[in-house]
Amino acid sequence: MQYFVYFYLAVDYLCYKIKTMTIEQLYSRYKELPLISTDTRNIIPGCIFFALKGEKFNANAFAGEALERGARLVVVDEAQYVADERCILVSDVLSALQDLARYHRTQLNIPIIGITGTNGKTTTKELLHAVLSQRYKTFATKGNLNNHIGVPLSMLAVDESTEVAVIEMGANHQREIAFLCDIAAPTHGLITNVGKAHLEGFGSFEGVKKAKGELYDYLKAHKGILFLQGDNPHLQEMEHARHVEQVVRYGFSGDNDIVGQLVNANPFLTITWRLTAEKESIHTVSTQLTGSYNAENILAAAAVGNFLGLSASEINRGLQEYTPTNNRSQVVKTATNTVIADYYNANASSMAAALDNIAFIDANQKTIILGDMFEMGDESSVEHQKLVEKTAGISAARKIFVGRAFYAHQHTDAEFYETTDEAKKALQAHPITGSTILLKASRGMAFERLMEML
Known part of the structure; x- marks a missing residue:
């Protein structure tokens, strides 16, 4: 009986001590070796393990295993799993992960490009990465880590050597994009398009537009740069309703800042693009992408690359080198x-x-x-x-x-x-x-x- 009394007194002491840990203190531990894991099957020695919960799992129960596999610290939200001083007890593990990512973002003074949209956001993200990597040390969201867990993990993977980051944001309910923007704090952004998807969560097509438009709301409030597909009537309507201050338009009509033309799509795409201000300089690029619908995604990457100072040859080289994977086009x-x-x-x-x-x-x-x-x-x-x-x-x-x-x-x-x-x-x-x-x-x-x- 005496053993159990001492045990619970020890746990209470740890809880008291750890609950007073600020996000700055947790961040200092993260900075010692900035590696994060949420899966005991993929523990990297020296990482911080966040014991997330889901409908069918509770990773708190694997905190001890994470330490055995080499984790330096584990973050849990159930006191019974606090084994020693390597366990950090918080009120909610997911919130702690999100807060840590949010704080990390405040320490980064680099362009962050936020991408969302019904279709094409992953392809556009990959195209942007291919283009921007021609000049900058570029980070882009891995796989489909684009939700309330994936975006924090993506942000925490951005290190001090990164010069620009491309963060994909997905959503199936209202206010999700706003929440992800609050974490990633994009300085630039684009919505590829809006269409009928996730209607169970959004309710209607108008609901999709409202949800995706939260990126425009953020850019307006924080004086960010918006890249707009200027020929898309829905995106134009969404931007006009908000009047974002700085807009770079790309598309296929002459009213855009960057104008493209589809030359071939049989099956791979070849397009030309030019800056409206430089009508005589037409650039042709052949890609490894199929699907005429990808022409606007290619133009988006050209627009962002040009805005961030890349030459036409650098842009085209990135577009040509990109090879689609994962059964996307x-x-x-x-x-x-x-x-x-x-x-x-x-x-x-x-x-x-x-x-x-x-x-x-x-x-x-x-x-x-x-x-x-x-x-x-x-x-x-x-x-x-x-x-x-x-x-x-x-x-x-x-x-x-x-x-x-x-x-x-x-x-x-x-x-x-x-x-x-x-x-x-x-x-x-x-x-x-x-x-x-x-x-x-x-x-x-x-x-x-x-x-x-x-």
């Missing part, structure tokens, strides 16, 4: 087909753009394989039906729809399968050869299983 040549692998994500806007692109491409034979879009809310049925109807005007040898949402709109002029496994069996029984194939779906459809058949 990626052209994959298999033994028998050419596949436009674009099944990392999907929504009504990106699906329509992908169909426009496959219709534009010159190919002897085309195949369309679409999978369900997730998080479409009450508009799911209508939006899936629209896509089925849209394919009717596209010439293709086979049109294949996969998933329960599409299956509800089946008709005799196409193939419909309720599951990816059923579609895979159909492709095994009736293989596709010699075709240019659009393969697009939400990530949850696991379309990589279909790639094996193509």
